[in-house]
Amino acid sequence: MSSSRAEPRSISTQLVLLFTLSAALLLSCSLGILYWVVVRHAFEEDNIVLADKVDALENALQQGGLDALSPEIHETHGSEYAFLVRVLDSSGATIKQTPGMETLLPANVFPPSASREIAAPIEYQKAGHVFALTTRGPVANGQPFTLQVGQNRSSDRRFEKELRTLLALVLGLGVIASALIAVTVARRGLRPLAEMRRSLERVQPGHLSERIEPARWPRELQPLAVSFDAMLGRLEDSFTRLSQFSADLAHELRTPIGNMIGEAQVALTRERNADEYRSVIESTAAECERLSGIIDNLLFLARADSAEQQIQRSQFNGRAALEKITSFYQPLAEERRITITCEGEAEIFADPILFNRAVGNLIDNALRFTPDGGSIRISIRNAENATEISITDTGSGIAPEHLPRVFDRFYRADPSRSSAGTGLGLALVRSIVDLHGGRAMIQSGLGGGTTVTLTFPNQTAAETKQLRLS
CATH class of the missing domain: 3.30.565.10 (Histidine kinase-like ATPase, C-terminal domain)
Known part of the structure; x- marks a missing residue:
């Protein structure tokens, strides 16, 4: 089974997504509240207008009789009737109604009215129209009547639909604008990191004195710059010590090896007796012991540095x-x-x-x-x-x-x-x-x-x- 290493996450991408999602959430909440307030206000205004219309119809009926209702019944709003009105007698027979009302709003779809109080409006949809229906039972000249009033709210529904479309468009444009702003801000905000990377790239074995200088960076990056400078200082010190150590080691090894080579070459220049050869061998053995001591000490130090040296306290x-x-x-x-x-x-x-x-x-x-x-x-x-x-x-x-x-x-x-x-x-x-x-x-x-x-x-x-x- 092959496993692929996950791609590293991009800080810039995460910032853009976070900013865009936050802006989208904020815009959605704001536009949602705006939509609710506007629709709620329009609904309440429609209910007030409907109540006023019913009051006007009742007053006209009580003061002028059925004939006084004719202007109210036939009132139009543009090409449509703003209100559809029906007057029923005590037996439930229709006395007057707006033309075409029987088709759109039959009498049985209205809420019942058991008193003179206006019934709570109910919503009714038919043939692409939306109505708010209410009923009242006034008494005129001692005779009870029933007023059925339907308020045409189709234009309100169209307005709500157009408002939703507009707000959705605003939301979409707002999210796009937020994303563009987020990209700009993220790039600008992360620019110091790119500059810091370029500064670090200038650090070479021969230029370990390079420093990032914390004072020139934003506050958020200053601790990182301080840490990098401290690390560079340690690296410079370690590199200097390592260079000196290499030179010292070469010097320490060169001396005994040079002595052994020199004595061997001198011994080989001519025939010598056993005592002279013995002296050369003893000198060589002494130098070898010195080399062995250096190597043993270096091995001990290496083990101690790597925590491999075990101690029995x-x-x-x-x-x-x-x-x-x-x-x-x-x-x-x-x-x-x-x-x-x-x-x-x-x-x-x-x-x-x-x-x-x-x-x-x-x-x-x-x-x-x-x-x-x-x-x-x-x-x-x-x-x-x-x-x-x-x-x-x-x-x-x-x-x-x-x-x-x-x-x-x-x-x-x-x-x-x-x-x-x-x-x-x-x-x-x-x-x-x-x-x-x-x-x-x-x-x-x-x-x-x-x-x-x-x-x-x-x-x-x-x-x-x-x-x-x-």
């Missing part, structure tokens, strides 16, 4: 863990007369292996930049919903302009790269702390040493955060 004694890590570096520190001290007591909720790796990287970094005879102080304490570990050295410090980027991959404050290391140590530390939901901070100044602080959430805070994320 547990509660353990932080002071004991720090002293164990410190003991590994103690021989090197003693050789250089560097003092390493541990202070404080606190429990740590973290992955022990990753915790050891992060703290070990920081101690290794501190040893590398602390002069002989210096000191490294490691402290641990309980903070609010977390545990803090601080590592302070008495090294040369870091210039303020380098501090924002010291946790970036391959970034080193020494641009000549004459210092040891690959520039991945602090990046690894931050990735490990981020995996635990903590923070890594650094404070330093030239000649004032460096303090790196790691914050690990306690078990309650970590579990609460995990529940929120899930």
Whole structure:
């Protein structure tokens, strides 16, 4: 079975349809009310005219007798009789009537009249004509009579039909006009989106500094423009970092590979003894180990960024863990007369292996930049919903302009790269702390040493955060 993807909905089409339907509904209601008011008014006016006519007939009958009714009975409106009048005696026999009335309006179609009050008009249709029929029973000269009056309302029905046609035409033209207006308004209203699209199309890898500038857009689009500008800023920063990362990676890989190639080429220039070949092989193995370390660190960072790195947290004694890590570096520190001290007591909720790796990287970094005879102080304490570990050295410090980027991959404050290391140590530390939901901070100044602080959430805070994320 093949399935076709639904066509995307057009905002412009939806706006036009919504506006047109709203206008059609509003026009329909307005014209419907107008029609009802006009027809209702005409109906009430006809009833008043009919009642007045019956009153006039009754007065004429009472004052002038049957002869006085003749002008009223034969009154015409154009080529038609406006009213058809019949006079019946007490026995129901017809005394006078409008010519042709017997054919159009037989006596038995009129409503009965049991008193002198006018009967409520009823509608009657015949031969394409519409009549309103009523009956009254007046008494003239002591003799009871019955007046049957039919009002010809055919012209009213024609007027109503013409009015309906006119209003339908107005409605149709109004809907068409509304649709045209809606199309114009929608195109004009969505024009800023087209301009925004053109602005975004100008964004290229080499022109990531392009910005949409929220101030020039309508109020409704300004939040979108702000979001786009923020996204472009992040993309520009990421692209810059990626470019720098690529250059740094190439530099880091080129050095050991160049060393291996150079040593191999030198070794092959002439015959050498076993010790010389052994020296070349040992140097090559050392460079390979360095390359392997770089690759391992990069793989760890990649897994951490993609959330593939699994961590197994547990509660353990932080002071004991720090002293164990410190003991590994103690021989090197003693050789250089560097003092390493541990202070404080606190429990740590973290992955022990990753915790050891992060703290070990920081101690290794501190040893590398602390002069002989210096000191490294490691402290641990309980903070609010977390545990803090601080590592302070008495090294040369870091210039303020380098501090924002010291946790970036391959970034080193020494641009000549004459210092040891690959520039991945602090990046690894931050990735490990981020995996635990903590923070890594650094404070330093030239000649004032460096303090790196790691914050690990306690078990309650970590579990609460995990529940929120899930």
